[in-house]
Structure formats: C-alpha cells, structure tokens
Amino acid sequence: MQHYIIPAAGLTVFSFICNLPLGRWRSTVKKFSVNWFLAVHLSIPLIIFLRLKLGLSAWDIPLNLAAAVAGQFVGGSAWYREGRSRSTNV
Numbered sequence: 001m002q003h004y005i006i007p008a009a010g011l012t013v014f015s016f017i018c019n020l021p022l023g024r025w026r027s028t029v030k031k032f033s034v035n036w037f038l039a040v041h042l043s044i045p046l047i048i049f050l051r052l053k054l055g056l057s058a059w060d061i062p063l064n065l066a067a068a069v070a071g072q073f074v075g076g077s078a079w080y081r082e083g084r085s086r087s088t089n090v
Helices: 002-026 034-041 044-054 058-089
Strands: none
Touching (some): 002 034, 044 058
C-alpha cells in the first residue's frame, strides 16, 4: 500500500504544479479561444501518460483532476492579484 501512495501523491502534486503556469496563461487569453482551450487541456496528455507509466489505477483520476483544476485556479488567481497590485502601485 505504501508503495502505491508515493507515486499517487507525486503525480497529484505534479498535476497541481504543472497547471500553475497554464492557469496564469489561461487568465490572460480570451475565454473559449484556441489558446484558452490549449491552456486548459495541455497538461492532460502528460498526466495521463505519467499515470499509466506509474501503474496507477483509474481511481486516481478524480484526485489528479481536482489537483489540476486547483492549479489552474491558483495560477489564474496569482496573475489576477499580481495585475491588481501593479495597477494600484502606479
């Protein structure tokens, strides 16, 4: 059981970190454009590939998806906060 938890946790953390810059990019482009679609979905093939290579089951998909969505949200929020702080300091 312990040998399964480490790769699963690692992939979940990777899903979150990988989506931080993509979330930042997503928040700068027009919604539902090609770039927006790429920013939202670009990490998915890599996460699927790693999940299969690590031998993780389909039960890990919801956790990785939640981490990816959280990464998108946090990345976009960080860009938004950064932009607001720059505009108020001028």
